[in-house]
Amino acid sequence: MMAYADKVVIAPGYGMAVAQAQHKVWELAQLLLDRGVQVKFAIHPVAGRMPGHMNVLLAEAGVPYDFIYDIDDINPEFATTDVALVIGANDTVNLAAGPIRRALSTGCRYSTSAKPGTSS
Numbered sequence: 726m727m728a729y730a731d732k733v734v735i736a737p738g739y740g741m742a743v744a745q746a747q748h749k750v751w752e753l754a755q756l757l758l759d760r761g762v763q764v765k766f767a768i769h770p771v772a773g774r775m776p777g778h779m780n781v782l783l784a785e786a787g788v789p790y791d792f793i794y795d796i797d798d799i800n801p802e803f804a805t806t807d808v809a810l811v812i813g814a815n816d817t818v819n820l821a822a823g824p825i826r827r828a829l830s831t832g833c834r835y836s837t838s839a840k841p842g843t844s845s
Contacts, residue, residue: 736812736814
């Protein structure tokens with residue numbers, strides 16, 4: 726499905742760090758780029774063990790900085806994104822939610838790509 730998409734947003738989280746999968750994720754992104762797919766990375770400010778953790782891991786894997794976006798900057802683009810690939814960041818994405826909200830347990834913002842009450 727991703728190979729036929731126009732735009733893919735990858736949202737990495739702590740699970741990607743634990744699996745040390747940042748290099749494989751970047752390899753996947755490069756395959757998509759070679760097929761003409763627009764690829765962007767959505768970074769939640771507290772993804773990982775500390776702020777900036779995902780940025781460091783993606784930089785280590787060779788992801789260019791202009792592919793990496795803060796969640797506030799990329800959130801409006803989810804409406805025109807064909808595929809959102811969430812890797813180890815399930816706590817920062819809630820498809821059943823409306824616009825940006827704050828989690829009651831942590832106060833952290835999370836992104837959403839669906840309208841309330843829908844699954845797409």
